[in-house]
Amino acid sequence: MERKVTIQDIAAIAEVSKSTVSRYLNHGYVSEEKAERIQKAIAATGFSSNAFARRLKAKKSGVIGIVMPRVDSPTGGKLLTGIAKAFDEVGCRTLFESSFLEMPREIKNIEHLAQFGVDGILVSSLGITDEHIALVKELKERDIPVLFIGQQHEKVRYIKADDFGAGRLLGDYIRRMGHERVVFVGVTEKDKAVGVARKDGFIEVFSRGNRNASVNFVETDFGFDDSYKKSEEILAYQPSAVICATDGLAVGVMRALHENGVAVPGEVSVVGFGGYELGAVTYPPLTTVAFDYEALGRRAAKMLLKMLAGEVVESVSDFPAQLIERGSVGKVLWGSEG
Amino acid sequence: MERKVTIQDIAAIAEVSKSTVSRYLNHGYVSEEKAERIQKAIAATGFSSNAFARRLKAKKSGVIGIVMPRVDSPTGGKLLTGIAKAFDEVGCRTLFESSFLEMPREIKNIEHLAQFGVDGILVSSLGITDEHIALVKELKERDIPVLFIGQQHEKVRYIKADDFGAGRLLGDYIRRMGHERVVFVGVTEKDKAVGVARKDGFIEVFSRGNRNASVNFVETDFGFDDSYKKSEEILAYQPSAVICATDGLAVGVMRALHENGVAVPGEVSVVGFGGYELGAVTYPPLTTVAFDYEALGRRAAKMLLKMLAGEVVESVSDFPAQLIERGSVGKVLWGSEG
DNA sequence: CTGTTAGCGCGTTCAA
DNA sequence: TTGAACGCGCTAACAG
Numbered sequence: 001m002e003r004k005v006t007i008q009d010i011a012a013i014a015e016v017s018k019s020t021v022s023r024y025l026n027h028g029y030v031s032e033e034k035a036e037r038i039q040k041a042i043a044a045t046g047f048s049s050n051a052f053a054r055r056l057k058a059k060k061s062g063v064i065g066i067v068m069p070r071v072d073s074p075t076g077g078k079l080l081t082g083i084a085k086a087f088d089e090v091g092c093r094t095l096f097e098s099s100f101l102e103m104p105r106e107i108k109n110i111e112h113l114a115q116f117g118v119d120g121i122l123v124s125s126l127g128i129t130d131e132h133i134a135l136v137k138e139l140k141e142r143d144i145p146v147l148f149i150g151q152q153h154e155k156v157r158y159i160k161a162d163d164f165g166a167g168r169l170l171g172d173y174i175r176r177m178g179h180e181r182v183v184f185v186g187v188t189e190k191d192k193a194v195g196v197a198r199k200d201g202f203i204e205v206f207s208r209g210n211r212n213a214s215v216n217f218v219e220t221d222f223g224f225d226d227s228y229k230k231s232e233e234i235l236a237y238q239p240s241a242v243i244c245a246t247d248g249l250a251v252g253v254m255r256a257l258h259e260n261g262v263a264v265p266g267e268v269s270v271v272g273f274g275g276y277e278l279g280a281v282t283y284p285p286l287t288t289v290a291f292d293y294e295a296l297g298r299r300a301a302k303m304l305l306k307m308l309a310g311e312v313v314e315s316v317s318d319f320p321a322q323l324i325e326r327g328s329v330g331k332v333l334w335g336s337e338g
Numbered sequence: 339m340e341r342k343v344t345i346q347d348i349a350a351i352a353e354v355s356k357s358t359v360s361r362y363l364n365h366g367y368v369s370e371e372k373a374e375r376i377q378k379a380i381a382a383t384g385f386s387s388n389a390f391a392r393r394l395k396a397k398k399s400g401v402i403g404i405v406m407p408r409v410d411s412p413t414g415g416k417l418l419t420g421i422a423k424a425f426d427e428v429g430c431r432t433l434f435e436s437s438f439l440e441m442p443r444e445i446k447n448i449e450h451l452a453q454f455g456v457d458g459i460l461v462s463s464l465g466i467t468d469e470h471i472a473l474v475k476e477l478k479e480r481d482i483p484v485l486f487i488g489q490q491h492e493k494v495r496y497i498k499a500d501d502f503g504a505g506r507l508l509g510d511y512i513r514r515m516g517h518e519r520v521v522f523v524g525v526t527e528k529d530k531a532v533g534v535a536r537k538d539g540f541i542e543v544f545s546r547g548n549r550n551a552s553v554n555f556v557e558t559d560f561g562f563d564d565s566y567k568k569s570e571e572i573l574a575y576q577p578s579a580v581i582c583a584t585d586g587l588a589v590g591v592m593r594a595l596h597e598n599g600v601a602v603p604g605e606v607s608v609v610g611f612g613g614y615e616l617g618a619v620t621y622p623p624l625t626t627v628a629f630d631y632e633a634l635g636r637r638a639a640k641m642l643l644k645m646l647a648g649e650v651v652e653s654v655s656d657f658p659a660q661l662i663e664r665g666s667v668g669k670v671l672w673g674s675e676g
Numbered sequence: 677c678t679g680t681t682a683g684c685g686c687g688t689t690c691a692a
Numbered sequence: 693t694t695g696a697a698c699g700c701g702c703t704a705a706c707a708g
Contacts (some may be wrong), residue, residue, distance in 0.1 A: 053701035
């Protein structure tokens with residue numbers, strides 16, 4: 001590898017023409033004898049074909065574009081890990097861009113990546129707008145498939161965790177634990193997945209046919225500090241349980257409760273969504289509805305690979321959640337409320 | 339952007355030759371008049387030059403390769419964020435690969451990226467071996483600069499946090515708080531930064547000229563669970579303070595202490611290295627020595643950019659740490675030990 | 677099954 | 693200052 005090894009070089013070493021090498025690399029219509037010589041030459045030089053040159057002709061670069069809002073979050077990190085592993089296994093490279101939580105930037109990222117010449121694009125989205133749809137349509141004509149992660153829209157292909165189901169799971173659980181007066185700490189409804197689906201799922205199961213059920217809603221930003229600051233508002237409702245749209249929010253609430261001398265789960269129960277490691281280290285450890293984001297990432301990668309191969313894939317919106325009972329939810333004794 | 343816009347297309351629109359467009363894009367030896375026409379065409383089409391084609395000729399692709407052990411960690415995520423921001427600002431793309439914590443793979447990643455044709459490589463390393471050095475030397479001849487992050491070796495360019503200084507900072511602090519009998523919970527010495535420098539720095543300041551100082555060492559793997567499991571061994575030394583090489587380790591120790599009914603910081607103090615958010619949500623919140631990994635990432639990116647520009651840069655090993663006093667360290671009253 | 681030939685989109689000569 | 697012609701490394705079409 002003294003300098004860049006080209007297909008030309010190994011053609012010379014193996015004493016064949018470059019096209020034979022190319023054929024060996026791509027389809028395989030080569031005689032055993034020459035194939036072996038080529039194989040040796042490649043092994044000896046550590047050659048791997050230049051993706052830039054290949055893309056020019058083959059329209060395939062082996063490079064996948066990835067857009068994420070951020071990676072410095074447990075969710076984003078796990079997701080990217082799953083994606084990276086899956087693509088790594090099939091020899092695909094990943095070109096990474098971040099939207100830094102800005103929606104307009106997300107669009108720019110996709111355009112960028114497409115113009116760059118990636119084979120396909122994976123977008124961990126903040127929300128799918130009309131602009132997204134138009135862009136994806138254009139890219140489809142240019143044979144660049146796009147798969148969205150984490151948000152849904154019937155006009156595009158997507159894969160997302162079952163936020164609604166997760167909400168239902170928690171609604172059922174909290175109800176069975178005897179809670180009736182609860183506060184749901186959520187985020188902006190612009191986020192259909194985290195802000196709407198989780199809440200709706202919870203309310204549907206929790207409130208259905210239960211006259212005594214009471215759900216008050218408190219909106220915060222994402223993040224530990226934000227829910228912490230809203231604790232006064234939350235406590236004013238005198239809930240027996242606080243349901244938080246993310247684990248980060250839940251941890252903030254727990255901290256506030258702790259500082260106000262409110263016992264968890266003795267007096268107030270707290271639950272979150274996410275299953276972050278964060279929640280495992282608190283006192284008490286946080287009960288949560290967990291998504292396996294790494295698995296979600298892997299599956300997304302595999303879906304895109306299928307799309308690349310021209311197969312038709314169906315969107316996935318039921319990627320399952322799992323209840324992890326740790327120690328932050330208690331059973332309400334009959335008549336103990338108020 | 340109906341289909342891929344090429345330099346040819348905008349040449350036609352602007353009624354100039356492709357080479358004029360190319361010149362406009364790269365140097366700028368174009369008449370004002372034509373420059374304006376070209377400028378308009380580019381804006382109208384959303385054109386951006388095809389990196390694959392460009393790399394073929396120009397040997398510059400505007401793509402930087404990044405190798406990281408993992409991203410599903412607070413450290414990795416912050417680092418990548420800083421890197422991504424800095425490169426984004428100058429219009430560089432980032433090709434990402436993970437070594438998945440395997441050292442041999444780290445080498446493969448670098449080779450891969452180089453053969454792919456990236457302009458330069460940033461490696462968040464697990465440790466710099468002779469193989470690394472040889473490879474970097476080869477790549478230097480091919481004009482592909484490599485910058486290591488997090489590990490040091492005099493034969494390569496690197497940037498790393500001042501682990502030794504961080505250890506000293508903590509050694510001084512713990513000593514001033516009156517502790518004498520402590521346990522240092524560390525990781526393998528193969529990791530020169532985390533496993534060696536932090537410990538050595540701590541011991542140097544903590545023990546110097548203090549006959550009563552006693553530091554026992556317990557080795558664990560990285561990770562919350564690992565230190566948790568070693569708690570018995572740690573407590574057997576009856577320390578008044580436990581120093582942990584990472585915050586994750588510290589949180590595991592705190593949990594074990596808590597479950598054993600040992601008050602923190604009342605009976606035993608606990609500190610970590612890292613400054614992760616993780617430590618901010620525990621009870622008590624964890625006192626720690628923090629590194630600003632996002633800033634570190636930005637600085638690394640800028641260093642590589644300079645190397646790309648042909649400037650000579652010096653390795654950095656004093657990226658500073660900062661003590662964050664939260665609530666897990668108490669003052670030892672005179673004579674209260676044992 | 678194989679080698680020859682012709683571009684992919686771009687940057688860089690070279691004359692003009 | 694400009695445009696024409698060439699080639700980067702590779703794959704695909706062709707003829708053998």
